[in-house]
Amino acid sequence: MEAEGRVLGPPLPPPPSGGGSGGGGAEPPACAAGAARAPPPAAEVLEFDDEEDDLEVFSKDASLAEANSFSPSMPTSPSSMINQYKFEDESELRDLFITVDDPESHITAIETFITYRVVTKTSRSEFDSSEYEVRRRYQDFLWLKSKLEEAHPTLIIPPLPEKFIMKGMVERFSEEFIETRRKALHKFLNRIADHPTLTFNEDFKIFLTAQAWELSSHKKQGPGLLSRMGQTVRAVASSVRGGVKNRPEMFTEVNDYMETFSQKINVLDKIAHRIYKEEREYFNEMKEYGPIHTLWSASEEDIADSLKGVASCIDKCCKATEKRMAGLSENLLPIIHEYVLYSEILMGVLKRRDQIQGELDSKVDALANKKAEKDLITEEIGKLEDKVECANNALKADWDRWKQNMQYDMRSAFTNVAENNLRYYEECLATWESFLTSQTAALHVEEDSEDRP
Missing domain, CATH: 1.20.1270.60 (Arfaptin homology (AH) domain/BAR domain)
Incomplete structure (x- = not known):
């Protein structure tokens, strides 16, 4: 049984030309993806070796000279290497901070599941309070992702960790698995918060602020059967046409x-x-x-x-x-x-x-x-x-x-x-x-x- 939310505070090959900080203010137009945050310094396109063999991706023939030619001014110190690509401190520009922590196990007669605490701190005027704390389970994150895809079909929605056992994990409810999933869910919400368009989505706001019973009620207000059938028919028709x-x-x-x-x-x-x-x-x-x-x-x-x-x-x-x-x-x-x-x-x-x-x-x-x-x-x-x-x-x-x-x-x-x-x-x-x-x-x-x- 999920705990109710409560308010804490007061009211490769060279591409054609792909990640951002959220900002306050009015919601951007529906057609615009918004202004991206300042990009990392001079980032080149990620390219890989064309060899099919897995191990050939890291060919021994790659010379150190080629590796060092990546940037003529690249520092040799490991510490300065990583610092060269770090973003400048943007905390002063952000107005929405989200933390996912404190996983709890819940056992019922039907199922066993984990909930995570989601703490939100914000200075945005559209929020009724400056701080919220709610508990969410994995299926709530899945609902949010589906709503974002429905509202913004041509925006890149951040991925969620797989529902079942992730690669390299052994037990679904092991501490290692739960911690890995917690980190992934934390990153998922913060990538949305940093996105110039997704961060203003109404379902995202509801996910961060609604009490458990309010969220359950809202989740039932999904698209009707006829609407879903229409989407399916259009998708099938599009695939039958054989391309654009x-x-x-x-x-x-x-x-x-x-x-x-x-x-x-x-x-x-x-x-x-x-x-x-x-x-x-x-x-x-x-x-x-x-x-x-x-x-x-x-x-x-x-x-x-x-x-x-x-x-x-x-x-x-x-x-x-x-x-x-x-x-x-x-x-x-x-x-x-x-x-x-x-x-x-x-x-x-x-x-x-x-x-x-x-x-x-x-x-x-x-x-x-x-x-x-x-x-x-x-x-x-x-x-x-x-x-x-x-x-x-x-x-x-x-x-x-x-x-x-x-x-x-x-x-x-x-x-x-x-x-x-x-x-x-x-x-x-x-x-x-x-x-x-x-x-x-x-x-x-x-x-x-x-x-x-």
Whole structure:
């Protein structure tokens, strides 16, 4: 049973040309995607190797010179590398802050589910209070996503984590699974809050502020059966027509770009999970070596200190490996998988844009074949032309925002992985160098004592 909400405060190949901060004030026009936030500095298009083999994506033939030629002024320090791509502090420009936390398990006679606390703080005048706290379950997030897609069919709605077990997870109600989902839901709401159009959606406001019973009542006011049937018929009719005749070249290029991006990001997702799996296997094996050397030292008095030193080094390297695995699971795997889901969403958005275009094309054909009802069809064509232009403009603006966010997120993810790897190898190298130095010093002392009469 969900807790009621309560008010706390007072009343790849070069694309045709894709992520943003929300702002206060009046709601933007329905046809406009709004102004995007300042993009990351000089972000290039994410491109991947064209090799089909998964491992060939990271070919050994790629030279360091090519990697460094990415930016002539790129700093060599890992810390300064990541700082180069960070956005400037925009907290002063934001007027909507959302936090998803405090997961709770609920057990009923019918089902077991998790709810999450959603805390909203805002200075917008359209909200009755400055702070809200509600509890929401996963199906509430699904409802919000469907309402956003219904209201804005040609905008890029952020993805939700999968309903069931996500890749790499074991149990649905494990702490790891719940925390991973919480982070994804937190990102989902904040991406909507940062979007210049979605942030003003009325269903989004209701989701953030309504008490549990109010939200349930509102969810029942969905589109009627006839409306849903009409949408289904139009979608089927659009698919039967076999494509759009007058699709603008830009959206053909976007479609081609997304097909290639989808293939490559799925390859990266597989490789990232393979790397994590192999790292975990290596970690599990290495954990066994430390105790073995410790036991060995008990039966070898002459080299007992050396064996204990090796066991200590292995233990330190185990801890460093565990830290690196945590970096992969927190900074790389979720980012790549989010864009796997984004690729599916974008393909759906392009299909919906084509559906609107298809409706216009069918009316134009009908006008050419029918002299009667000419005025009525002409009026419908005018409305559809406006609808297509509106859809095109919205998708163009959202495509630019999404592409910028994707480039920044990918750069940050891979730079974080590079930094973690550098720290890992430096830590392990320092551990073994210290051990070898101590062994060399002990050997010299032993030799000196033997040379003395």
